[in-house]
Amino acid sequence: MSSMVQTTITNSRMVAYRWWALIALALAQFLVVLDASIVNIALPSLGSELHLSTSTLSWVITIYVLPFGGMLLLGGRLSDRFGHRRLFMIGVTGFALASAAAGLATSGAWLLTARAIQGASAALLAPAALALVTKLFVDPRDRAKALGIWGAVAGIGSAAGVLLGGVLTASLGWSSVFYVNVPVAVLVLVSVPFLVVKDAIGSRVNLDVPGSATVTSGIVALVAALSGTEQVGWMAPQTLVLMGLAVVLLGSFIFIEKRASNPLMPLGIFRNKSVAGGNLAMLLIGGATTGLFFALSVYMQQVLHYGALKAGLTQLPLAGALVMIAGVVPAIIKSIGTRNTLAVSLILLAAGLIWLSFSPSDASFTTHLLGPSILIGIGLGGAFVSGTELAVHGVADAEAGLASGLINTTQQIGGAIGLALLTTVASSRVDHLMNSGVVEAKALTGGFSWVFLGAAGFAVIGAIVVLTLIKSPSSPVVSD
Structure with missing residues (x-):
């Protein structure tokens, strides 16, 4: 009888505090997404103080993405095995400590080590956090609202990274882009034990060590190969060896x-067309988004000569549009279905990117950038x-961590692929224009224009994939 009373109290507590729990979990997810982009504007001052070369600076971004993207599936499975709340707390703790260490860095090696630990910690907390959300919200309507907020946080984190990076770097210095994580992480660590009930440990079965080793190594090799193409080229021995290694490892x-008998990623999960279509869409969204924010921040600083603060503040309209549209997306989904909502959003994103590609080398923010920024924000939201x-539609609780890890993995891999492809295309375009006698500012603008057009291409392909793969646009996307 006492156990039944305790269960009733526990369930009542979960219902009473779940929206507050969502805020705490979303804050942690915000930090994870934010840290993939917030460092961009801080790189010049960071490199100057730590005496880092341009090629080394690129690794400040890459060394975070490598363990993050490579370990997400393992992180999701570990959370299914040892408890989602437990893995979440471990991940947030590691992320906070690594952020503090990065802010204190006095050398490149120190900073890169801290960034790698940040990425590994993010791979633990991100899938566990989303799995907790899906378990806290079982009612279809409430889950739709919760996932709407969760998806908005992912988009806001990407946009806010450029904004906050500019403001913090200009006012407090480059270290502040890392220190800002610490108080937020501490707030999450203090609040979550009171808001989220400790979940049960999974069945006592052995983890799939060979699968974990091959997929983690394979994704790391793939991301490393793609991230290095801008410096060494697509046909360089380094790229070819890493690509070949990635193919062998992922095939294995x-x-x-x-x-x-106990696979890390049961391949049958992809028989769920929603899971397959959603992950393909997130792969392409990641490619478009990463290329967009990288090119936009560099375009504003190198071509339009915006300072770090101004470059960051110009992201406010995009972020604002994203937040506003995210609040009404659940209602739109209820009206026209998730498939159609996603397809329309991707088309709007593509339209905004195409509009942005026409921006000249002497662009005015209000005339050339404001309109496409708002449209892009609506599409991304x-x-x-x-x-x-x-x-995450139709995924059992036992595979919630796996599904959550998949979403983050596809987004990170998409970002790495998109950035590598788009920056390579942009560099070729700039070189061609410069060799043709075009002045540097216009040549750079031409290269960035191709990045925006390429990102638009990713969005269009995503819309086609979703409309082709998902056959029942009116069916609900959350299950009780």
Whole structure:
């Protein structure tokens, strides 16, 4: 009887505090997404103080993405095995300590080590956090609202990274882009134990060590190969070796998973068309978003000569539009279905990117950048919310961590692929224009224009994939 009373009290507590719990979990997710972009504007001052070369500076971004993207599936499975709240708390703790260490860095090696630990910690907390959200909200309507907020946070984090990076770097110095994580992480660590009930540990079965090793190594090799193409080229021995290694390792992973008694990633999860379509969409959204924010921040500083603060503040309209649209997306989904909402959002994103590609080398913010920024924000808000909902539809609680890890993994891999492809295309375009006698500012603008057009292409392909793969646009995307 006492156990029944305790269960009733526990369930009542979960219902009473779940919206506050969502805020705490979303704050942690915000930090994870934010840290992939907030460092961009701080790189020049960071490199100057730590005496880092341009090629080394690129690794400040890459060294975070490598363990993050490579360990997400493992992080999701570990949370399914050892408890989602437990892994979340471990991840947030590691992320806070690594952020403090990064802010205190006095050398490049120190900073890169701290960034790698940040990425690994993010791979633990991100899938566990989303899995907790899906378990806290079982009612279809409430889950739709919760996932709407969650998807909006992912989009806001990407946009806010440039904004906060500019403001913090200009006012407090580059270290502040890392220190800002610490108080937020501490707030999350203090509040979550009171808001989220400790979940049960999974069944006592062995983890899929061969699968974990091959997929983690394979993704790291793939991201490393793609991230290095801008410096060494696509046909360089380094790129070819890493690409070949990635193919072998990921092929081995699929072979292992088909035969494993307790696979890290049961391949049958992709028979769920919503999961498959949602993850393909997130792959392409990641490619478009990463290329967009990288090119936009560099375009504003190198071509339009905006300072760090001004470059950051110009992201306010985009972020504002994203927040506003995210609040109404659940209602839109209810009206036209998740598939159609995602497809329309991707088309709006593509339209905004195409509009942005026409910006000249002497662009005025109000005339040339404001309109496309708002349209891009609307498209991103709708895409992140509906894409997240689609990718977790119909997933059992026992695989919630896996599904959450998949979403983050596809987004990170998409970002790495998109950035590598788009920056390579942009560099080729700039070189061609410069060799043709075009002045530097216009040549750079031409290169960035191709980045925006390429990102628009990712969005259009995403819309086509969703409309082709998902056959029932009116069906609900959340299950009780």
